[in-house]
Amino acid sequence: MKSLLMKTAFAGLFALTAGAASAGVTVNYIESDKFADLPFAPWEREQVLKDLSDYFTKLGAQLPEGQDLTIDVTDIDLAGREYPNFRGGRELRILKGTADWPIINLRYSLTQNGQVLKGGDARLADMNYMQRINRMSDSDSLRAEKRMIDEWFDKTILAKKRGS
Numbered sequence: 001m002k003s004l005l006m007k008t009a010f011a012g013l014f015a016l017t018a019g020a021a022s023a024g025v026t027v028n029y030i031e032s033d034k035f036a037d038l039p040f041a042p043w044e045r046e047q048v049l050k051d052l053s054d055y056f057t058k059l060g061a062q063l064p065e066g067q068d069l070t071i072d073v074t075d076i077d078l079a080g081r082e083y084p085n086f087r088g089g090r091e092l093r094i095l096k097g098t099a100d101w102p103i104i105n106l107r108y109s110l111t112q113n114g115q116v117l118k119g120g121d122a123r124l125a126d127m128n129y130m131q132r133i134n135r136m137s138d139s140d141s142l143r144a145e146k147r148m149i150d151e152w153f154d155k156t157i158l159a160k161k162r163g164s
Contacts, residue, residue: 024060024063024067024068024069025056025057025059025060025063025068025069025070025071026068026069026070026071027052027053027056027057027071027073028070028071028072028073029049029073030072030073030074031074032045032049032073032076034075035075035076035077036075036076036077036103037076037077037078038076038078048076048078048141048142051142052073052076052142052145052149055142055146055149056069056071056149059149059150059153059157062153062158063110063157063158064112066112066113067110067111067112067117068110068111068112069108069109069110069111069157070108070109070111071106071107071108072106072107072108073104073105073106074105074106074107075103075104075105076103076104076105076145077102077103077104078102078142078144078145079100079101079102079126079144079145080100101125101126101127101128101144102124102125102126102144102145102148103123103124103125104123104124104125104145104148104149105121105122105123105124106121106122106124107119107120107121107122108120108122108156108157110157118156118157122152122156124148124149124151124152125148126144126147126148134147135147
């Protein structure tokens, strides 16, 4: 039974990897155990990284065919601050809108047919994350980070002008 469970887990992992590769986006987390701010619980940390990877992959669907985007995330500081929940369950993340804005540091490379089209280092930060309109659902725990990623992706990767 244990062997069957392991095979199923590996098959699922392979399917996820294959899906991400065909989308043209690869996301790597460089020394994620040293990131400035991720949830305390290991399973929550993994879920946050998976959700961010899935979001980058979703945005990558907008890339022209044949283009590949590689993103190396070097640090994450999520919006708000996390506090232990002494009653059990998930930790509490409190968003105050003061000095707790989201920050993501990354390196990126956009290629086509082996040629680098653009690349570099980026520091995504949004000091006013609580005062700006956000089209993400209020129930999305990464809504501030996703909005910030959207703006970076549109401006830097797709080279969209503001308002277009």
